[in-house]
Amino acid sequence: VFGCRGCWRGWDGFTANRTGVVVLPGAIASAVPMAVLGRFGSGFAARPLTVMGCVGFLWCMWKLSNLTLNSGADDLFWPLIARGVSLGLIFIPLTSASMAELKPSEIAQGTGLFNLLPQLCGSLGIPVVATLLARFTSASKARRPDHVTAAGADPLDRLTADPPPA
Numbered sequence: 069v070f071g072c073r074g075c076w077r078g079w080d081g082f083t084a085n086r087t088g089v090v091v092l093p094g095a096i097a098s099a100v101p102m103a104v105l106g107r108f109g110s111g112f113a114a115r116p117l118t119v120m121g122c123v124g125f126l127w128c129m130w131k132l133s134n135l136t137l138n139s140g141a142d143d144l145f146w147p148l149i150a151r152g153v154s155l156g157l158i159f160i161p162l163t164s165a166s167m168a169e170l171k172p173s174e175i176a177q178g179t180g181l182f183n184l185l186p187q188l189c190g191s192l193g194i195p196v197v198a199t200l201l202a203r204f205t206s207a208s209k210a211r212r213p214d215h216v217t218a219a220g221a222d223p224l225d226r227l228t229a230d231p232p233p234a
Contacts, residue, residue: 097152105160114161121157
């Protein structure tokens, strides 16, 4: 979704302000479960909340995978709301469960390790994804002349068509 912000400005003429308005409900939606679970989190089991968050996040990613060049702000609203709620349901119970068994003297080290893991995974994951993207893009460009010809269907029609139902 973060990469889409620049694309939206090019595809649909979104201004920076409109792009911010589109993603704002998702940010608010993540704040609500975080605030509720932060206040009343000890009354909930971490595993069911984390599983619910993961399922909601998977649904969100599935909905976002169906975006086309014709997608607009309305197509993003509920998936971004679900993403915000889902991330709130994942991170607060996960943080609470990881810190629950630590002694007060170990909290600083535990928090440091807990924050190190996402940073480390992001530092490794971004280059891997960028490498795969570059490799698949060049492979796709190499195969393109076989599938796009002057006698074939209009390529723009195929790109802007709605995806087939799943």
